[in-house]
Amino acid sequence: MTVLNYLRLKDGGVAVADEQGSTAERHTNSFDKLLTIGLGGERKAIYGGTGPVNELFTTLYHDSQREFEQKGISESLNQLRSAADAVRDVITRYMVGEKDAILRNRMGFGLEDLSAGTLQSGRSLSADSINTSKQILGGLEGSKGLGILLGGIENDRFEIYGITNGGNRTQFYAPNATLGSGYDKSNEVLSGFVSGMTREERRTIPDDEGIVAAIEATNGSSDINNGVGGTPSIIYMANDGTIAIPREAQCHQAQEVVRGLTQGFLEIDFVRGAVYDLVVKDKAPGTIEEEMMKEATDAKKFNDFLRGKKVH
Numbered sequence: 001m002t003v004l005n006y007l008r009l010k011d012g013g014v015a016v017a018d019e020q021g022s023t024a025e026r027h028t029n030s031f032d033k034l035l036t037i038g039l040g041g042e043r044k045a046i047y048g049g050t051g052p053v054n055e056l057f058t059t060l061y062h063d064s065q066r067e068f069e070q071k072g073i074s075e076s077l078n079q080l081r082s083a084a085d086a087v088r089d090v091i092t093r094y095m096v097g098e099k100d101a102i103l104r105n106r107m108g109f110g111l112e113d114l115s116a117g118t119l120q121s122g123r124s125l126s127a128d129s130i131n132t133s134k135q136i137l138g139g140l141e142g143s144k145g146l147g148i149l150l151g152g153i154e155n156d157r158f159e160i161y162g163i164t165n166g167g168n169r170t171q172f173y174a175p176n177a178t179l180g181s182g183y184d185k186s187n188e189v190l191s192g193f194v195s196g197m198t199r200e201e202r203r204t205i206p207d208d209e210g211i212v213a214a215i216e217a218t219n220g221s222s223d224i225n226n227g228v229g230g231t232p233s234i235i236y237m238a239n240d241g242t243i244a245i246p247r248e249a250q251c252h253q254a255q256e257v258v259r260g261l262t263q264g265f266l267e268i269d270f271v272r273g274a275v276y277d278l279v280v281k282d283k284a285p286g287t288i289e290e291e292m293m294k295e296a297t298d299a300k301k302f303n304d305f306l307r308g309k310k311v312h
Contacts, residue, residue, distance in 0.1 A: 002033055002050035003182025003221040003228050005190060005214045006151045006160045008175035010204040012238040013158025014279075015046045015151050016214040018182065018222055019230035032057075034233040036243060037065060037150075039083055040074020044152065044243060046235050050180035051146035051165070055094070060148075063090045080154040081171070084161035087148055088169040095165050098144070099137050107133055141165055147179045153241055175202055182221025182228040189217035208276035211236065212268075215258045215275065231255060236280050250278045253285035256306055257292055265302040270295045 005016045017033040035057065037047040047064075049056035067086040068074075076082040100111040107129065109119055114133050118124050125133075146165035151158060160172040162179060176190040193213040194202055215232060222229045231252045236244040246254070254275045260266035274292065277283035296302040301311045 002180035003186050003218055003225065004033065004048040004050060004149050004177075004179045005186050005217045006046070006048070006149050006172075006177045007190065007210045007214045008158040008160065008205070009207045009210040011207050012153075012236060013046075013151050013160070014207075014211045014214050014237075015048055015149070015235045016218045017048050017233045018218055018228045019233060020222075020228055032233055034235050035061065036235065036245075037061065037068075037083075039068060039079045039152065040072075043074070043079055043241060044237075045080060045083055046149075046151040046237060048149045048151075048179075049147065051144055056146070056148070060087075060090055060094060063094075078154060080150065080152045080159055080161065083152075084150050084163060084169050084171070087150065088163045088167060091146065091148070091163055091165055092167045095141070095144070095146075095167070099140060102136060102140055103133055106136055145181075149177055149179050151237065153237065153239055156239060158237060158239065175205060178217070180221075180228070182218075182225040185220040185224055186217040189213070189220050193217075206272075207236075207280070208272040211254075211279055212258055212261070212272055212275050215254055216262060219255060219258060219262065234279055244280045244282070246279050246282070249285045250282070253288050253292075254278045257288065259306070260292060260296060260302060263302070263305060265296045265298065265305070266292065267295065 003018050007014050015034055019031050019033065031053050034046060034048045036044045038044055047061065064087045067090050068083055071086055073079055073082040073086060096111060103114060104110050113119050114130065144165045148163045150161045160177045162170045162172065162177060174194065176194055178187045178190060190213060218232050231248055232255055234246055234251050234254065257266065257271050257274050261268060261271040274288050278285060278288055293299045305311045
């Protein structure tokens with residue numbers, strides 16, 4: 001259970017993700033769902049994933065890095081697109097292995113046997129076996145819910161690619177992309193933010209305004225979606241490739257500042273500046289917290305709200 005929000009900005013791009021992972025019985029706020037991944041030389045991309053965390057950030061992440069090196073994408077004219085294609089190939093091989101394993105376990109034959117319609121012995125598979133196998137494979141793809149967003153600089157601007165366990169690779173034409181179980185609320189917030197702009201404004205979204213919108217979208221999903229929550233991870237990438245990765249304390253403070261805006265305790269001008277300073281300028285969260293309470297329309301009520309009390 002996850003939400004990932006990426007947004008292209010005038011001078012770069014931002015990625016925000018929640019940190020909650022869950023099982024059928026419990027959840028924990030302990031997962032870093034945004035990483036940087038090398039494209040060769042000094043170039044990097046933002047790698048975010050939704051689905052089985054262990055596979056996403058160990059096996060698939062490292063296999064993707066090796067795939068980049070083997071395919072020499074550092075020499076590609078379109079590094080980010082080549083990287084997305086490589087990740088798609090890695091996910092496709094992974095899913096083929098998973099499908100073969102579950103068929104052998106459940107049906108006693110593998111994926112090649114199913115494709116051929118015959119066993120190695122030469123005996124044809126029955127229609128019932130084929131239909132049951134297809135149901136098993138469909139359930140596997142649905143249960144994995146695996147998806148990856150890659151964001152990075154291509155042709156001097158921040159571009160976003162999405163890859164799913166179905167083998168699809170998509171380049172997002174819109175400036176925003178959302179993935180995960182928290183998609184509904186986050187997409188509502190970001191789409192509303194973007195659709196309220198003119199075409200010219202969408203091409204040059206102010207960085208401070210966009211970072212606030214991406215955090216607000218993530219907060220919205222955390223509030224209503226099961227399995228989404230905790231302190232967000234945030235990565236900002238400038239058009240020159242410079243990367244800012246704020247510490248957890250800064251991310252938490254940025255989250256609180258944006259909640260102050262959403263709840264009507266803080267004005268937008270202060271919020272934009274404070275969040276930009278936390279995320280991009282590495283400003284101390286304690287300093288921003290003091291300023292935040294001074295700027296609040298009602299500091300006591302705002303403090304009560306942040307502590308989980310109901311305020312009116």
